[in-house]
Amino acid sequence: MEDLVNLESKLTLLAAPYSPGIVGYLNDYKILVVKVRGEFVWHKHEDTDDFFLVLRGRLTIQLRDRDVVLNEGELFVVPRGVEHCPKADEETHVLLIEPRGTLNTGDAGGQLTVAEREI
Amino acid sequence: MEDLVNLESKLTLLAAPYSPGIVGYLNDYKILVVKVRGEFVWHKHEDTDDFFLVLRGRLTIQLRDRDVVLNEGELFVVPRGVEHCPKADEETHVLLIEPRGTLNTGDAGGQLTVAEREI
Numbered sequence: 001m002e003d004l005v006n007l008e009s010k011l012t013l014l015a016a017p018y019s020p021g022i023v024g025y026l027n028d029y030k031i032l033v034v035k036v037r038g039e040f041v042w043h044k045h046e047d048t049d050d051f052f053l054v055l056r057g058r059l060t061i062q063l064r065d066r067d068v069v070l071n072e073g074e075l076f077v078v079p080r081g082v083e084h085c086p087k088a089d090e091e092t093h094v095l096l097i098e099p100r101g102t103l104n105t106g107d108a109g110g111q112l113t114v115a116e117r118e119i
Numbered sequence: 120m121e122d123l124v125n126l127e128s129k130l131t132l133l134a135a136p137y138s139p140g141i142v143g144y145l146n147d148y149k150i151l152v153v154k155v156r157g158e159f160v161w162h163k164h165e166d167t168d169d170f171f172l173v174l175r176g177r178l179t180i181q182l183r184d185r186d187v188v189l190n191e192g193e194l195f196v197v198p199r200g201v202e203h204c205p206k207a208d209e210e211t212h213v214l215l216i217e218p219r220g221t222l223n224t225g226d227a228g229g230q231l232t233v234a235e236r237e238i
Contacts, residue, residue: 004187005194024196026170026216029148031194051145053214055192068123073174075124075150077143095172097145097216 007033007055011093013119018112020096020104021119030116032096039087043106048099050078057092061085126152126174130212132238137231139215139223140238149235151215158206162225167218169197176211180204 005023010033014021020034036059052061053075061068061076062085068076078084086094105113124142129152133140139153155178171180172194180187180195181204187195197203205213224232 003195004189007192007194024194026168026196027199027218031170031196049145051150070123073126075126075143076122077145077150080146099146 005031007093007095010119011035011055017091018104019114021117023119025100026097028100029097030100030102032098033119034094034096036086036088036092036094037090040085041105041108041110041112042083042085043108044081044083045078045098045102045106046081048102049080050084050102051095051097052076052078052086053095055093055095057088057090059092059094060087062087124150126212126214129238130154130174136210137223138233140236142238144219145216147219148216149219149221151217152238153213153215155205155207155211155213156209159204160224160227160229160231161202161204162227163200163202164197164217164221164225165200167221168199169203169221170214170216171195171197171205172214174212174214176207176209178211178213179206181206 010023014035017035017037020032022030022032024031054070059070129142133154136154136156139151141149141151143150173189178189
């Protein structure tokens with residue numbers, strides 16, 4: 001991976017929604033970009049917070065007691081252990097930061113689980 | 120601090136360059152915004168990488184062997200132990216992520232060192 005990362009260029013390498021690509025590392029954390037469209041799956045991460053920054057579009061992070069709606073340039077950190085389910089009506093570009101090894105589907109698993117990959 | 124963070128709104132709260140404000144946390148990391156203008160100070164962080172994402176403007180991260188020039192939407196992680204010195208010709212807005220307790224001036228100290236503060 002090159003060390004200077006242009007996020008929009010990296011996003012052009014992603015075809016499917018909810019299939020994140022690693023673009024860098026910060027100590028033992030991975031930095032990812034992902035395209036979001038439609039609804040993901042309800043899940044939680046027992047061991048880590050979960051960082052979302054919207055680069056383009058609009059992301060709704062559904063929590064059990066409310067919806068958090070993020071527009072471009074807005075970020076939200078889902079606290080560890082809190083169930084959440086991202087969704088977007090139109091294609092939305094998101095920057096994620098999580099500890100290496102964090103599963104995208106957390107405790108839920110299932111068909112939307114993907115392996116870590118660098119792009 | 121509210122949990123949904125609009126980065127540009129937070130940046131309006133910053134008056135001086137090189138005086139970052141904490142806008143959130145990710146586990147034991149702090150998430151900060153900072154205005155950059157002019158040249159900072161050469162320094163390094165022996166214990167951590169250093170995350171920079173340009174939100175607006177143009178940031179030059181001087182390394183001892185090259186300059187890394189970041190435009191809006193571009194990120195760079197300075198590896199731990201690597202000397203660097205940020206600069207910008209015009210006001211530039213940057214998102215930073217570092218472990219809590221990381222000094223902004225690293226090993227250099229001096230007049231540009233600022234205390235951690237939430238905004």
